[in-house]
Structure formats: C-alpha cells, structure tokens
Amino acid sequence: VDGRCVSVAYMEKIWHHDALWEEGNEEGYDAAHWNSSSQSHPPWLRFHLGISRWQLYDHKDPNLRQLEEQLAFSRIVSAVQKTGGTQLKLLMSFPNYGQALFKPMKQERNEETNHNLYYFSDFERHNAEIAAYHLDRILGFRRIPPVVGRLIDMVKEIKDITTDRKLARTFFTSPVGNTCFYGQCSYYCSTEHAVCGRPHVLEASLAVMLPDLSLAPRRSWRSPWRRSYSRSKLAQWENNAKYCESVKKSPPYSQGTRLVDLIDMAILDFLMSNMDRHHYETFEKFGNNTFLLHLDNGRAFGRHSKDEPSILAPLVQCCRIRRSTLLKLQLLALPQYRLSDVMRASLSRDPLTSIAPLLSEQHLTALDRRLVTVLKKLRRCQEQYNDSVIYNDIPGHLNFGL
Ligand SMILES: Nc1ncnc2c1ncn2[C@@H]1O[C@H](COP(=O)(O)OP(=O)(O)OP(=O)(O)O)[C@@H](O)[C@H]1O
Numbered sequence: 001v002d003g004r005c006v007s008v009a010y011m012e013k014i015w016h017h018d019a020l021w022e023e024g025n026e027e028g029y030d031a032a033h034w035n036s037s038s039q040s041h042p043p044w045l046r047f048h049l050g051i052s053r054w055q056l057y058d059h060k061d062p063n064l065r066q067l068e069e070q071l072a073f074s075r076i077v078s079a080v081q082k083t084g085g086t087q088l089k090l091l092m093s094f095p096n097y098g099q100a101l102f103k104p105m106k107q108e109r110n111e112e113t114n115h116n117l118y119y120f121s122d123f124e125r126h127n128a129e130i131a132a133y134h135l136d137r138i139l140g141f142r143r144i145p146p147v148v149g150r151l152i153d154m155v156k157e158i159k160d161i162t163t164d165r166k167l168a169r170t171f172f173t174s175p176v177g178n179t180c181f182y183g184q185c186s187y188y189c190s191t192e193h194a195v196c197g198r199p200h201v202l203e204a205s206l207a208v209m210l211p212d213l214s215l216a217p218r219r220s221w222r223s224p225w226r227r228s229y230s231r232s233k234l235a236q237w238e239n240n241a242k243y244c245e246s247v248k249k250s251p252p253y254s255q256g257t258r259l260v261d262l263i264d265m266a267i268l269d270f271l272m273s274n275m276d277r278h279h280y281e282t283f284e285k286f287g288n289n290t291f292l293l294h295l296d297n298g299r300a301f302g303r304h305s306k307d308e309p310s311i312l313a314p315l316v317q318c319c320r321i322r323r324s325t326l327l328k329l330q331l332l333a334l335p336q337y338r339l340s341d342v343m344r345a346s347l348s349r350d351p352l353t354s355i356a357p358l359l360s361e362q363h364l365t366a367l368d369r370r371l372v373t374v375l376k377k378l379r380r381c382q383e384q385y386n387d388s389v390i391y392n393d394i395p396g397h398l399n400f401g402l
Pocket residue numbers: 084085086087088089101124145207208209210295296297
C-alpha cells in the first residue's frame with residue numbers, strides 16, 4: 001500500500017469525467033483529451049498522481065518546473081473566494097482545470113511585523129508562502145505544495161471574470177486611483193485592510209491546490225506544541241519541561257515517525273520563524289504512517305532581527321531528530337552549501353524576483369543564524385542523551401556523531 005490510494009481515486013474521477021468534458025466544454029476551459037497515459041496529463045494532475053505516502057513530489061520530479069510555470073503564466077479563467085480560514089484567499093482556475101490558492105501581498109518586503117502584535121493577529125505574507133515552499137524543498141521534506149509568485153491584473157484577472165458577487169462588490173478605487181478590494185472573511189476584510197494594486201497590478205502567491213477533499217480526504221491534527229491563542233494563558237508545554245515524555249507515550253506519537261516528523265516541522269518553523277503552526281494535516285488514506293502536510297505558511301518570515309526559541313520546543317524537549325534531517329542541516333551549514341546562498345539561488349527562479357528579491361538579505365542572514373542555533377541545541381542534546389538523539393531513517397549509515 002503506497003501512494004497509489006490517492007492516484008486510483010483520481011484516475012476514476014478522470015475517466016468518469018473525460019466523456020463529459022469532451023461533450024460540452026465549460027466556457028474558458030480547454031477540451032480535456034486525457035487518457036491513462038501520463039503524457040497527456042496536465043502538470044497539476046501529474047502532481048496529484050505523484051503524491052505518495054512519504055512526500056508530495058519526488059526529489060527529482062521533472063514535472064515541478066512545468067507545474068510552477070503553469071501557476072505563474074497560465075490564463076486565469078475563474079477567481080472566487082475560498083471559504084474556510086480566517087484571512088482573504090481566492091481560488092483561481094486555469095483552462096486545463098488546474099486550480100491554485102491565491103494570497104495577496106499585504107506587506108512590503110522590508111517591513112518587520114510590529115513587536116506589539118500577537119502572532120495570531122499577524123498578517124499573512126505572500127512572499128512567506130513562496131519562501132516556505134523553497135525552504136521545505138531545500139530541507140528535503142517536500143511537504144509543502146508548490147507555490148509561485150505572480151503579478152495579477154486585479155481588474156482583468158479577478159473583477160471582470162469573477163462569478164462571486166460578494167467579492168465583486170468589495171472592489172473600489174482608492175483616493176490615489178489604485179484598484180482595491182477586501183473580500184469577505186473573519187479578519188482583515190474591511191476597507192481599512194483592503195488589498196490595493198499599483199494601479200491595478202498586485203503581487204500575489206499562487207499555491208497549487210491539493211486533490212479535492214472528496215477524493216483525498218485529509219485529517220487535521222492539533223499540534224501538541226500549539227500555542228495558547230489567548231494573550232494571558234500559557235500552554236502546557238511552556239510550563240512543563242517533561243512535556244515530551246507524555247507526548248512520546250501517547251498515540252500517534254508513540255509509534256513510527258510521527259514525533260520526528262513533528263520535530264522536522266518545528267525546525268522548518270524555527271528557521272522561518274513561524275509561530276502559527278496550531279494544526280497540521282495528513283492524508284487520511286495513508287493512516288498514521290505518513291508525512292505531515294505543512295500548509296499555511298503565510299505568517300512566517302515576519303521578523304529577521306529576532307529569533308523565537310520557543311518554536312524549537314519540540315526539538316529541545318524531546319531531543320530527537322531524523323538522521324536525514326540532521327545530515328541536511330549539517331550540509332547547509334557548510335560554507336559551500338550555505339542555506340542563505342541556496343535559498344537565494346532557489347528563490348531567484350520565481351518570477352517575482354524580477355520585481356524585488358522575495359526575501360531581503362536580512363531574512364537570509366537570519367536563516368544561517370537560526371541554523372547554527374538548531375545545530376547547537378542538537379549538540380547539547382547529544383551531550384545529554386548520546387545515541388538516542390538520532391532516529392536512524394537511513395539504515396546502514398555509519399554514525400560519525402554530530
Ligand atoms: N494548497 C492547498 N490545497 C488545498 N487546500 C489547501 C491548500 N492550502 C491550504 N489549504 C486549506 O485551506 C485551509 C485554509 O488555508 P490557510 O490555513 O492558508 O488559511 P488561513 O486563512 O490562514 O486559515 P486559518 O486562519 O484557519 O489558519 C487550510 O486549513 C487547508 O486545509
């Protein structure tokens with residue numbers, strides 16, 4: 001039983017729908033002449049079919065470039081608000097039936113999140129979604145769906161084509177003549193928090209949509225290290241240094257790779273300073289023995305001048321790490337593979353880099369500084385617990401220590 005579960009359901013849907021699509025085409029969409037040969041599949045479908053129990057896409061997946069290109073350049077035929085979640089998001093569709101989750105630019109690249117703002121009131125950043133995808137891939141996790149940056153014509157690609165009346169009604173022209181809209185959502189969807197173009201061009205992130213929930217249902221898990229979303233209360237893990245002991249004993253953390261996967265996620269979040277990881281998701285069909293989806297990274301990369309050590313609590317309190325992750329971190333700490341350099345190079349392939357680098361140099365420097373911190377914490381772990389720190393997911397690998 002491997003990745004096929006998602007795939008089989010998908011193939012069934014495609015085969016059922018082929019006939020329909022070839023008969024009458026919806027407006028703006030291409031005729032779908034797909035068959036069981038993957039050569040005829042559009043990139044988003046190849047992405048869906050390639051999702052496995054262990055990762056979203058393969059290390060050397062040749063489809064990734066094509067998928068990114070589709071997200072960046074394919075014509076947008078539909079844009080409607082996506083319900084669920086707290087901040088404004090749009091669901092965009094392409095002529096080949098591919099779909100993407102759109103998040104608009106709300107903050108300038110060099111702006112740091114206000115220090116008096118609680119993490120749960122922070123804005124989401126389009127560049128954080130993009131940078132998180134690159135970081136996750138560089139760390140070898142491949143647990144974030146591909147995201148690209150794109151300049152959107154708010155009039156031609158949203159207002160003029162949307163069938164979402166509620167969305168269309170929130171468009172207005174600002175005092176200086178820029179096109180703005182605010183949509184409907186539970187936070188920041190008001191004239192004061194409108195998203196405005198220059199004059200109607202807007203930077204945004206587009207993340208490829210995962211397979212529909214009806215085909216590949218997902219389970220949402222509360223993180224044991226989630227923060228208290230109250231200004232006055234502390235969470236259990238903040239008071240109890242032995243907290244990990246109880247987590248380790250309780251399913252699903254007591255078995256398989258769930259705990260080290262959670263620690264991987266904590267390392268990713270510490271590097272990009274994301275305090276907002278209250279939940280994570282898995283594909284239901286893969287059961288408990290599967291990778292964790294790292295969705296919703298918009299609140300990462302808010303501050304470069306400050307690190308947030310508490311994000312590393314799962315690592316510090318459990319003192320455990322996958323060997324593959326450790327080796328990757330050690331590699332990225334070497335001068336010739338420096339994390340900041342690899343990130344800069346990787347991000348430079350995103351179309352929005354031509355407007356401005358997606359992460360400022362200060363954010364890149366912060367990545368290197370935080371990586372040193374992670375390795376320091378691991379060394380301290382090994383002084384304390386020796387060999388039990390490394391979870392050997394690469395059998396046959398010789399142990400050279402830290
Ligand atoms: N690429 C994706 N494909 C499919 N579904 C997605 C994708 N990214 C996010 N989602 C779903 O959309 C939901 C809302 O997205 P997201 O968490 O980014 O928005 P949000 O407004 O920040 O939500 P919240 O306030 O609950 O954190 C997520 O819980 C997730 O289930």
